[in-house]
Amino acid sequence: MKNSYSMQANGQKNSTNESFKFVPEKRTDVQSPAPSNQKQPSCCLSVSKVSYTVSERVGPWWDIQSYRKKWTRQILNDVSFHVESGQIMGILGNSGSGKTTLLDTVAGRIGNTGTLIGEVFVNGRKVKQAQFQDCFSYVLQSDNLLSYLTVEETLTFTAQLALRQHSASAIRMKVAAVMAELSLSHVANTVIGGRIFPGISGGERRRVSIASQLLQDPKVILLDEPTTGLDSMTANQIVVLLADLARRDRIVIVTIHQPRSELFRVFSRIAIMSCGELVFCGDPGEMVDFFSSCGYECPEYCNPFDIYVDLTSVDTRSSEREAATYRRMHDITSAYRRSEIYQRMTWKIRQSCQRANKPMIPFKSKESPSCMSKLGVLLRRTVRNLSRDRMGVIMRLSQNLIYGMFVAFFVMHLDDDITKGALQDRIGIIYQAMGASPYTGMLNAVALFPAMRAIADQESKDGLYQKWQMFLAYIIHIFPFSIISVFIFTSFLYWAVGMHPDPWRFMCFTAVIMVPHIIGELLTLVLLGVVQDPNMVNSGMALLNIAGIMVGSGFLRSTQQMPLVFQWLSYLTFQKYGCELLIVTEFYGLNFTCKPPVRFPGGCLIKDGNIVIDQLYPGALSRYTLDFLMLYAFLPALVLLGIISFKIRDRLVRR
Numbered sequence: 067m068k069n070s071y072s073m074q075a076n077g078q079k080n081s082t083n084e085s086f087k088f089v090p091e092k093r094t095d096v097q098s099p100a101p102s103n104q105k106q107p108s109c110c111l112s113v114s115k116v117s118y119t120v121s122e123r124v125g126p127w128w129d130i131q132s133y134r135k136k137w138t139r140q141i142l143n144d145v146s147f148h149v150e151s152g153q154i155m156g157i158l159g160n161s162g163s164g165k166t167t168l169l170d171t172v173a174g175r176i177g178n179t180g181t182l183i184g185e186v187f188v189n190g191r192k193v194k195q196a197q198f199q200d201c202f203s204y205v206l207q208s209d210n211l212l213s214y215l216t217v218e219e220t221l222t223f224t225a226q227l228a229l230r231q232h233s234a235s236a237i238r239m240k241v242a243a244v245m246a247e248l249s250l251s252h253v254a255n256t257v258i259g260g261r262i263f264p265g266i267s268g269g270e271r272r273r274v275s276i277a278s279q280l281l282q283d284p285k286v287i288l289l290d291e292p293t294t295g296l297d298s299m300t301a302n303q304i305v306v307l308l309a310d311l312a313r314r315d316r317i318v319i320v321t322i323h324q325p326r327s328e329l330f331r332v333f334s335r336i337a338i339m340s341c342g343e344l345v346f347c348g349d350p351g352e353m354v355d356f357f358s359s360c361g362y363e364c365p366e367y368c369n370p371f372d373i374y375v376d377l378t379s380v381d382t383r384s385s386e387r388e389a390a391t392y393r394r395m396h397d398i399t400s401a402y403r404r405s406e407i408y409q410r411m412t413w414k415i416r417q418s419c420q421r422a423n424k425p426m427i428p429f430k431s432k433e434s435p436s437c438m439s440k441l442g443v444l445l446r447r448t449v450r451n452l453s454r455d456r457m458g459v460i461m462r463l464s465q466n467l468i469y470g471m472f473v474a475f476f477v478m479h480l481d482d483d484i485t486k487g488a489l490q491d492r493i494g495i496i497y498q499a500m501g502a503s504p505y506t507g508m509l510n511a512v513a514l515f516p517a518m519r520a521i522a523d524q525e526s527k528d529g530l531y532q533k534w535q536m537f538l539a540y541i542i543h544i545f546p547f548s549i550i551s552v553f554i555f556t557s558f559l560y561w562a563v564g565m566h567p568d569p570w571r572f573m574c575f576t577a578v579i580m581v582p583h584i585i586g587e588l589l590t591l592v593l594l595g596v597v598q599d600p601n602m603v604n605s606g607m608a609l610l611n612i613a614g615i616m617v618g619s620g621f622l623r624s625t626q627q628m629p630l631v632f633q634w635l636s637y638l639t640f641q642k643y644g645c646e647l648l649i650v651t652e653f654y655g656l657n658f659t660c661k662p663p664v665r666f667p668g669g670c671l672i673k674d675g676n677i678v679i680d681q682l683y684p685g686a687l688s689r690y691t692l693d694f695l696m697l698y699a700f701l702p703a704l705v706l707l708g709i710i711s712f713k714i715r716d717r718l719v720r721r
């Protein structure tokens with residue numbers, strides 16, 4: 067009978083000391099090729115001969131010679147393994163060894179930048195591209211959770227997005243059961259928390275991310291470094307919890323850095339990766355036997371995980387070390403390929419694929435609600451989360467007002483006397499109101515949306531909804547904020563500086579200013595769909611707005627004096643319609659006074675606002691309704707553009 071290994075605290079039984087000696091004990095669960103009548107596992111996952119290569123530029127872009135050349139890089143090389151339900155497999159390896167890429171490959175999340183060969187089978191059936199999403203649950207390295215929701219709310223919203231046919235009480239029970247399974251019940255009503263306010267702990271956040279995946283009862287759960295950033299005790303608890311989940315008839319695969327030696331007993335299978343190759347994959351006892359047979363005993367008091375990962379890593383600090391460590395890694399890999407462990411694994415893959423009565427692929431529970439119901443859930447979730455951000459709400463409602471106070475303080479009171487700036491001050495206010503409103507919208511979007519976008523990226527990969535649906539929910543939620551915020555701003559500015567004292571004109575002024583503010587936010591969202599970096603979006607938006615106000619307003623240079631191409635371009639700017647509308651709203655029927663001394667000859671010729679309208683925007687009076695329609699047409703056009711942008715994002719974002 068073969069030996070297996072257990073850890074025994076050296077010299078002091080039951081000690082929690084980290085130093086362990088690996089001692090042989092009688093094995094009872096030796097895994098040998100199963101006879102055909104042996105009970106089959108309810109689910110098995112086989113990865114067969116997976117290789118992934120990418121084509122990369124040799125040098126950086128500023129070195130044009132080498133940038134033109136490309137080389138092919140092998141990220142994964144002929145990786146195969148087999149795991150069965152009830153097992154938890156830990157993928158170990160030094161940084162850059164290909165752990166995450168392997169996990170992405172198994173989950174069908176690998177991008178199309180490289181060439182992927184090999185196959186993934188579940189229950190001996192090849193998983194097709196469209197099936198990956200419905201078969202595997204994937205927990206990313208970073209937790210993408212909404213900070214102001216409680217744990218229970220987070221899970222309830224996820225359940226509502228995933229499980230349509232469940233009644234509200236069934237969803238409540240499901241959430242309660244998952245919270246109990248992951249020991250989260252005691253923090254059910256605690257908020258997740260964020261960088262600037264406390265919430266649940268890091269380990270609890272990890273468990274909420276795992277719980278979100280469990281709601282759909284997946285048979286296979288993949289986790290990318292679930293213990294990163296956690297203290298070692300919490301990290302251990304997470305792995306033990308994952309092992310418990312695996313024991314309940316699931317397959318759990320987890321990439322992990324530096325597991326503690328206590329976890330030796332917890333993993334059912336251990337895979338060690340180096341330079342994209344699987345150097346070893348087997349159960350922990352086999353691992354110690356295998357490395358011993360290669361001449362590498364695990365020294366006493368040492369963590370076998372550390373020892374074996376070090377042994378198989380390539381040290382690139384010098385070319386001599388690199389050659390020597392690469393040779394060692396290659397020798398160990400060759401020995402593994404020749405070993406009985408490898409033969410048994412390939413036999414199991416063949417056997418599961420050749421079974422006559424293959425079980426079906428176990429898909430996650432997925433009863434997606436209709437598009438409208440998903441929108442409803444996403445909208446409720448977005449509103450609940452953002453409306454709890456007290457400072458955020460105050461800032462969103464008051465930022466326009468604060469900027470309006472600056473303008474009002476600067477202008478003080480509008481005069482009707484042309485010699486005292488009656489014309490210039492009014493145009494200045496209109497220019498400011500049109501030019502600055504998009505910026506406040508932009509600031510909101512850049513501050514709030516990237517976090518929602520990260521969640522949408524992940525949840526759309528999980529198949530809960532599509533990215534554009536989150537975009538749509540987000541923009542629906544901004545309307546009340548924008549309307550109230552702009553109304554507060556115009557109510558103050560309009561009456562404080564003494565613009566045309568007609569309530570109807572005030573309403574028109576407000577209705578016009580509303581649009582650039584919303585457009586600023588919408589356009590930023592459109593750009594955030596295709597540009598990952600919010601800083602670049604900020605700069606792009608600022609430039610677009612400056613260009614728009616220059617070409618469209620006619621304030622910097624009279625539209626009639628501009629080259630024809632700019633005159634045509636001005637029709638594409640919302641600033642043209644907005645400024646035209648504001649000029650008419652303010653100046654129509656306005657009579658100026660003119661008291662000497664007059665600062666420039668002919669200064670008193672401008673007697674009323676109609677002359678201003680004729681000079682700046684000939685025919686604008688007759689276009690008033692049309693301008694309103696054109697201005698408001700930008701909103702649905704941008705919503706459409708946003709949907710397209712987030713559909714493009716589906717192709718851009720792969721992980």
Ligand SMILES: Nc1ncnc2c1ncn2[C@@H]1O[C@H](COP(=O)(O)OP(=O)(O)OP(=O)(O)O)[C@@H](O)[C@H]1O
Pocket residue numbers: 120122141159160161162163164165166167168177179180
């Ligand atoms: N699409 C790609 N194009 C170019 N290189 C890639 C691509 N995907 C992965 N790589 C490279 O492959 C190597 C393996 O990456 P991977 O993220 O899988 O490593 P890892 O073992 O998970 O590392 P870590 O533990 O640091 O997260 C890295 O050097 C990475 O830069």
